[in-house]
Amino acid sequence: MDSAWLEDFLALVDGGHFSRAAEQRGITQPAFSRRVRALEDWVGGPLFDRDSQPVTLTPAGLRFRPVAEETLRRLYQGREAARAAGRAAAETLRFAATQALSLTFFPPWLRALEARESFSATVHLTAAHMAACEQVMLRGEAQFLLCHHHPAAASFLMSEPFRSLPVGTDHLLPVSAPVPGAATPLFSPSETSGTPVPLLGFSGESGIGRILAATRAVEESGARLGPSFTSHLASVLVAMARDGRGLAWAPMSLVADDLARGTLVRAAGPERDIAIEIRLYRARARQSPPAERLWAAVAGGSGTAGG
Amino acid sequence: MDSAWLEDFLALVDGGHFSRAAEQRGITQPAFSRRVRALEDWVGGPLFDRDSQPVTLTPAGLRFRPVAEETLRRLYQGREAARAAGRAAAETLRFAATQALSLTFFPPWLRALEARESFSATVHLTAAHMAACEQVMLRGEAQFLLCHHHPAAASFLMSEPFRSLPVGTDHLLPVSAPVPGAATPLFSPSETSGTPVPLLGFSGESGIGRILAATRAVEESGARLGPSFTSHLASVLVAMARDGRGLAWAPMSLVADDLARGTLVRAAGPERDIAIEIRLYRARARQSPPAERLWAAVAGGSGTAGG
DNA sequence: GAGGCCAATGCCGATGCGGCATCAGGTGAT
DNA sequence: ATCACCTGATGCCGCATCGGCATTGGCCTC
Structure with missing residues (x-):
């Protein structure tokens, strides 16, 4: 069932003539006729009485009309909602931080960054212990990890697929x-x-x-x-x-x-x-535009990039 | 937008793997993959995070899921309702009768017919004056017309596209x-x-x-x-x-x-x-099965057919 | 009875879809 | 460390389908 068929159906209900509805839908009358027929086949019975001029709805068509209207409305509404959800998620900056830094360092650091670069994105922060933060980063549930760093304490965060910047001491x-x-x-x-x-x-x-x-x-x-x-x-x-x-x-x-x-x-x-250092880690892979803007801001404003 | 895409979407949400969902949907994995992609293109953003195993919904997909479920439910429900409406209409015996006959002749006649042939169909009766009854028949809004008849009083009901049976005097x-x-x-x-x-x-x-x-x-x-x-x-x-x-x-x-x-x-x-005669008229064209059954019952039970 | 309007249908070409084979990334076992 | 396997993606090809064009057939009007 093609949703275009529902649009065709409503256009024909509205117009009353196959040829006019076809023109409105931007296809020829024969093609339109076939699509209406296809919908009728799918429903399982005639929806229009073609013997009257303008064509009228059969009892089945009368019953199907609100279904077509609501289905299309819900579909387009749902698509918009999904797009909005996707956009909101794409514009959310997702941080992970160790608990110590979440409480003391993160709030003023973020505020300073926002003041300097005027970010408007919404921010999500996962506060957890280091091992949990690492898992979050591995699963890609956060774009950035804020944690303490000491050269002697190894972590896979120092490996190839990740990069980091110092943001404080x-x-x-x-x-x-x-x-x-x-x-x-x-x-x-x-x-x-x-x-x-x-x-x-x-x-x-x-x-x-x-x-x-x-x-x-x-x-x-x-x-x-x-x-x-x-x-x-x-x-x-x-x-x-x-x-x-x-x-x-x-x-x-x-x-x-x-x-x-x-x-x-x-x-x-x-x-x-x-x-010890306080470093901001990210996956090397390209992130969302807001995330990349934040990274650029951190890199440009506070120190030199590190591997 | 093909409603099959919504089924694919839900199958993948359910199964968690492209190949398994594809098998469930009865197509190959590549075709399934392309259809999911088509839905994502239509929505305008990714609905699944393919990096996790099993695949998980993105925020947009999470938002879209109830939309897909409700849309399909409404669609199938609506189709059933339309079918039922069409069936009910097809099984309804639609009579027109002049008012005099509606009041006195029609009720016992119908009851006798139902008792003899055990009809279960619902019956609709339009009671109107003769001219209105004729219009109803011409427009096909009624399958049968019950009215008085006298050879001297001509009517188009005596012409080729109609037939009649005497049902009383x-x-x-x-x-x-x-x-x-x-x-x-x-x-x-x-x-x-x-x-x-x-x-x-x-x-x-x-x-x-x-x-x-x-x-x-x-x-x-x-x-x-x-x-x-x-x-x-x-x-x-x-x-x-x-x-x-x-x-x-x-x-x-x-x-x-x-x-x-x-x-x-x-x-x-x-x-x-x-x-005068009381006659039952019908269009010569084939009518619904219940209507044909009634006609056969009248023809077989009460008199000889006339033109 | 002729002309016009309407929907249906036959035919044909192009588009698109699905299947097959293959590729590429990640995981787990030896 | 390597291999085998499972995952989903992609290139290619054949076929079904869809849409456009031309035409038919029915109905109404003049």
């Missing part, structure tokens, strides 16, 4: 709640007393955890550390540290406020800070 | 209200007193009027008659006569009750009665 540093009333840490890697320092550690899915493991930062701190709690969520570990539950390595972006307010203090000197 | 007779308290007519054609007898006459559209005109019954009655009221409706004239307003020629079928009850009396002796 950060530090990983050990923090702890302060000793009550003082500015000295409750726990510190340099402690040598009997009980091990309780460590608030990252589980394997975490990007920061990978960096810490790769740089052997914990081991090299020289501390006797006992894992007391693990999470893949930096903010959870920070909350635990704030509560005096142990020592945690956290990104500066996440604990700057706490350090300023004194609710957390450095547990080691700045010389032990691990410098 | 009747008489036209002059009637009048009785003289109060007696069984003699208030008005009679044999009256010779000064004032003319008021005539309740048929207008030209009436079949009975034509017969009376053709047989010159009124003139040959020898009465001095003054037209006082005309109608194309026999029952109206009878009601007027019952009210003592004059003399009317009426079919026996219509006034038998009145004569039995004495609310009307004969205004002339039975020797002046005009014998």
Whole structure:
């Protein structure tokens, strides 16, 4: 059943004459006649009484008329809706970001970018731990991934089908709640007393955890550390540290406020800070125009492209 | 837009694989692939993400899915409804009958026919005056016409494209209200007193009027008659006569009750009665099966066919 | 009875569709 | 790492179908 047949049908109902309706539909009268016949064959009975002038609808045709009208209306309406949905999806910028960056870095970074380049696209952000973010990127569910990067921590994101740009810098540093009333840490890697320092550690899915493991930062701190709690969520570990539950390595972006307010203090000197980058990753394959515009804006505005 | 494309679309949504959906749809995978592509071209954007296994819907496809489902449902539903409408119309027996026969003759005649032949078809009856009935037959809006017939009253119904069967006999007779308290007519054609007898006459559209005109019954009655009221409706004239307003020629079928009850009396002796037939007319052209069955039943059960 | 209008039909050429064979990308097993 | 297999896409070809043209046949009007 060709939807053109329905248009033909309505044109004939409207015009009342095969030849006039055919002209309106832009085909010859014989072709038009055959298409009407085809529709009648499909329905299974005559729709028009050709014996009267102008041609009139049979009972079957009378019943079929609203069907044809509604079907066409729904079809064209549906097509428009699908197009709109496709367009909206194409213009949506889909980000993935690790949770730490979603909370602190992403909002002002996006705002600055929007202010500078006046993006109007809608934005979708998937906040997850690093392993989940990588899966999202692999499945193409996000166009961009914002995460921490350290040369020692390998990832397939550094491989051929992906590219990245640096968009900021950060530090990983050990923090702890302060000793009550003082500015000295409750726990510190340099402690040598009997009980091990309780460590608030990252589980394997975490990007920061990978960096810490790769740089052997914990081991090299020289501390006797006992894992007391693990999470893949930096903010959870920070909350635990704030509560005096142990020592945690956290990104500066996440604990700057706490350090300023004194609710957390450095547990080691700045010389032990691990410098890390914040990078924006994308698949090398061509993305949607809005995504490409964003990439160009990031590349042009903030740093040099990297592989 | 071919509705088959919508079926293909839903099959692919369901199956998740081009090759499996193609098999289900009874075509090869390449052809199926092209038809899906054709639908996508028509919609104006991709509906499936072919990179995932099984293939998944894009946002546009997700939006289009209910459209495809509803469109197909409405289309098939509408087709069935149209078929049913056509079938019902084809199985409806459409009669036209003059009003006098609609009221008295038609109901018991149809009941007897149904009892004898066990028809189940629905019946439509158009009751109108003779001229309107003829138009109905000419336009094919009725398959059968039930009316009075007299050889002297010509009609195109006696011409080649029509056939007829006698289904009963009747008489036209002059009637009048009785003289109060007696069984003699208030008005009679044999009256010779000064004032003319008021005539309740048929207008030209009436079949009975034509017969009376053709047989010159009124003139040959020898009465001095003054037209006082005309109608194309026999029952109206009878009601007027019952009210003592004059003399009317009426079919026996219509006034038998009145004569039995004495609310009307004969205004002339039975020797002046005009014998008429009740005939069933049809177009010679082949009619619907139920109509042909009815015709055969009438022809076989009650009389001999006529031209 | 002739002419005009209307829809149906026969015929032909071009377009398009489907099938076959093949290609290309990705995955899993050895 | 390689091969086998499964996925969907594509080039090619034959055939069915569709549309246009010319014509027929029916009906109405003048």
